[in-house]
Amino acid sequence: MAPRIIVDAMGGDYAPREVVLGAIEVLRFLPGLQIILVGRREEVEKVLQSAGFAGDAIHVVDVPEVIGMEEHPVESIRSKEDSSLVAGLKMVAEGEGDAFVSAGNTGACLAASLRYLQRIRGVLRPAIAVTIPRGSPPLVLLDAGANADCRPEFLTQFAIMGKVYYRSRFGVKEPKIGLINIGEEETKGSSLYITAHGLLKESDLNFVGNVEGRDLFGFKADVVVADGFTGNVIIKTIEGTASMILSQLKEKFTRDLRSKLGSLALLPALREVKRSLDYQEYGGALLLGLNGVVIVGHGSSRAKAVRNSIKVAVEMVQEKTVEKIAKEMEREVR
Amino acid sequence: MAPRIIVDAMGGDYAPREVVLGAIEVLRFLPGLQIILVGRREEVEKVLQSAGFAGDAIHVVDVPEVIGMEEHPVESIRSKEDSSLVAGLKMVAEGEGDAFVSAGNTGACLAASLRYLQRIRGVLRPAIAVTIPRGSPPLVLLDAGANADCRPEFLTQFAIMGKVYYRSRFGVKEPKIGLINIGEEETKGSSLYITAHGLLKESDLNFVGNVEGRDLFGFKADVVVADGFTGNVIIKTIEGTASMILSQLKEKFTRDLRSKLGSLALLPALREVKRSLDYQEYGGALLLGLNGVVIVGHGSSRAKAVRNSIKVAVEMVQEKTVEKIAKEMEREVR
Numbered sequence: 001m002a003p004r005i006i007v008d009a010m011g012g013d014y015a016p017r018e019v020v021l022g023a024i025e026v027l028r029f030l031p032g033l034q035i036i037l038v039g040r041r042e043e044v045e046k047v048l049q050s051a052g053f054a055g056d057a058i059h060v061v062d063v064p065e066v067i068g069m070e071e072h073p074v075e076s077i078r079s080k081e082d083s084s085l086v087a088g089l090k091m092v093a094e095g096e097g098d099a100f101v102s103a104g105n106t107g108a109c110l111a112a113s114l115r116y117l118q119r120i121r122g123v124l125r126p127a128i129a130v131t132i133p134r135g136s137p138p139l140v141l142l143d144a145g146a147n148a149d150c151r152p153e154f155l156t157q158f159a160i161m162g163k164v165y166y167r168s169r170f171g172v173k174e175p176k177i178g179l180i181n182i183g184e185e186e187t188k189g190s191s192l193y194i195t196a197h198g199l200l201k202e203s204d205l206n207f208v209g210n211v212e213g214r215d216l217f218g219f220k221a222d223v224v225v226a227d228g229f230t231g232n233v234i235i236k237t238i239e240g241t242a243s244m245i246l247s248q249l250k251e252k253f254t255r256d257l258r259s260k261l262g263s264l265a266l267l268p269a270l271r272e273v274k275r276s277l278d279y280q281e282y283g284g285a286l287l288l289g290l291n292g293v294v295i296v297g298h299g300s301s302r303a304k305a306v307r308n309s310i311k312v313a314v315e316m317v318q319e320k321t322v323e324k325i326a327k328e329m330e331r332e333v334r
Numbered sequence: 335m336a337p338r339i340i341v342d343a344m345g346g347d348y349a350p351r352e353v354v355l356g357a358i359e360v361l362r363f364l365p366g367l368q369i370i371l372v373g374r375r376e377e378v379e380k381v382l383q384s385a386g387f388a389g390d391a392i393h394v395v396d397v398p399e400v401i402g403m404e405e406h407p408v409e410s411i412r413s414k415e416d417s418s419l420v421a422g423l424k425m426v427a428e429g430e431g432d433a434f435v436s437a438g439n440t441g442a443c444l445a446a447s448l449r450y451l452q453r454i455r456g457v458l459r460p461a462i463a464v465t466i467p468r469g470s471p472p473l474v475l476l477d478a479g480a481n482a483d484c485r486p487e488f489l490t491q492f493a494i495m496g497k498v499y500y501r502s503r504f505g506v507k508e509p510k511i512g513l514i515n516i517g518e519e520e521t522k523g524s525s526l527y528i529t530a531h532g533l534l535k536e537s538d539l540n541f542v543g544n545v546e547g548r549d550l551f552g553f554k555a556d557v558v559v560a561d562g563f564t565g566n567v568i569i570k571t572i573e574g575t576a577s578m579i580l581s582q583l584k585e586k587f588t589r590d591l592r593s594k595l596g597s598l599a600l601l602p603a604l605r606e607v608k609r610s611l612d613y614q615e616y617g618g619a620l621l622l623g624l625n626g627v628v629i630v631g632h633g634s635s636r637a638k639a640v641r642n643s644i645k646v647a648v649e650m651v652q653e654k655t656v657e658k659i660a661k662e663m664e665r666e667v668r
Binding site: 134145148149180182188189190191193212213214215216217227228229230232233234235236237238239240241242243244245246248249252270272273277 | 468566574576
């Protein structure tokens with residue numbers, strides 16, 4: 001049966017327009033798909049009509065409420081049960097869809113997922129896994145922000161979930177697992193990381209040791225494990241550094257005529273580097289450790305990013321990533 | 335009296351050559367300075383001679399041992415008391431110099447400073463402060479790696495020390511203090527950061543709130559406070575991201591003839607951006623909270639970086655930064 005993907009039509013800075021367009025686009029690549037857009041019917045159908053969409057691959061489920069990007073996660077999911085985010089996740093929980101995709105409030109998405117989908121048996125904490133562009137194969141970092149306070153055992157579980165995800169998505173049987181740290185030696189880091197290093201070393205994972213921030217873009221590890229505080233700081237620091245450098249370059253390139261002429265020739269190269277850093281190509285963050293596939297795109301997702309998030313959701317459904325994580329966890333618990 | 339700067343002639347990947355050349359260079363800018371090069375006399379004097387240096391502004395103190403970049407900090411300073419690093423710091427402790435500059439092993443430098451210079455009264459933990467290039471005014475981040483495990487009160491003290499340092503170095507009376515975090519709201523972050531936020535808010539510092547990784551290069555804060563684990567991950571992630579992007583660009587710029595022609599025109603712009611990110615311009619990391627000025631340059635420091643580290647050391651001596659930190663701490667302790 002074709003996967004049925006529930007999409008939060010109201011999530012993100014450019015919803016519903018870009019979300020709906022992304023859903024339409026993805027059907028060109030995956031024609032068998034069923035997409036259920038959850039949101040304000042009138043607004044959603046307006047976009048479908050303006051795009052000239054007709055067909056039965058997209059259904060619309062009408063709900064009145066929207067959770068904003070800045071709303072408090074736990075409060076908003078309590079007070080807005082009729083929001084696209086909560087209603088959509090409930091549909092997955094009730095088996096009316098195979099995966100949930102949103103570009104909305106990450107915290108609310110996590111809170112609602114925990115409440116309605118619940119954790120996989122044995123999983124101590126779910127984690128947010130993000131794909132960091134660096135050429136091929138890409139890097140997966142987790143936890144990117146679900147758990148600001150971690151215990152060492154959480155980090156070991158992140159490694160196991162990251163392994164299963166990486167394997168499903170990039171076809172590497174035993175991905176190299178690294179631990180973010182401030183030095184290569186196993187005695188380096190905070191007490192959390194020293195203990196986590198020991199646990200990872202004893203595990204049967206393909207653990208390659210500590211990875212420093214400057215080595216993230218090397219290919220020492222495929223999956224890098226961090227606590228959610230550090231992981232979140234890392235992805236935002238990469239984002240900040242990249243946009244600072246690219247905007248500095250653009251400014252200097254367009255400053256004088258000589259540079260202007262040169263930049264005509266170089267624009268393709270600059271565009272290519274920009275694209276290689278483009279999170280939109282990478283399909284958003286996956287919430288790992290839940291009884292269901294949940295993908296949260298960047299708040300500023302455009303149609304392309306939404307399209308790619310849906311694609312990743314389909315892959316995760318087809319690869320049975322959730323079932324595989326459950327199996328690994330069972331093995332751990334035994 | 336002219337400041338007397340003790341320089342670890344054997345510290346860093348390009349020692350003694352680049353260190354000695356940096357010392358010679360700085361005398362062109364600060365002719366009144368006294369520099370004491372500590373290291374293997376024969377090797378050091380060979381460089382002085384080959385550079386044609388003659389004069390009494392540089393003295394050489396002969397010690398036989400060298401602490402390598404990869405040696406264990408505490409063990410190495412115990413077993414190698416006759417190393418340039420330990421002997422140099424001892425000289426500062428004994429009043430034979432006003433500041434210590436090294437491009438050697440940061441951990442060993444910290445351990446030896448704690449042992450011989452000791453902490454300023456009231457300082458719970460010394461911190462490593464680094465200057466991050468982002469245009470003017472630059473950003474100071476601390477702790478960049480001295481304390482992997484922190485308590486909230488450490489972070490408040492880092493903020494106070496950072497303030498005094500920033501004021502001394504960049505002339506801003508009440509620099510804006512930010513706390514690294516994973517969101518803007520004060521309820522965000524790990525328990526360490528939530529408590530630290532509360533302490534900073536209650537303090538009389540010019541606290542501007544949480545700063546996310548993507549905002550480091552904005553100008554929300556002048557001084558950003560972090561625990562040493564997170565701070566170290568940040569600076570290395572910036573380093574890794576920047577060199578990844580610049581090398582990608584360089585590769586693409588030189589790939590085909592059309593780009594090659596363009597890159598001739600753009601090389602100045604690329605060089606300028608590279609320079610703006612160059613830690614060598616910023617004079618290394620300052621160890622704050624000790625009874626003495628200690629500056630540790632990047633291990634890969636060349637003459638220019640050494641020269642700038644010495645310049646910063648002179649500034650800190652002249653501005654009496656250590657005395658000012660001691661005064662603030664007294665006020666805190668009362």
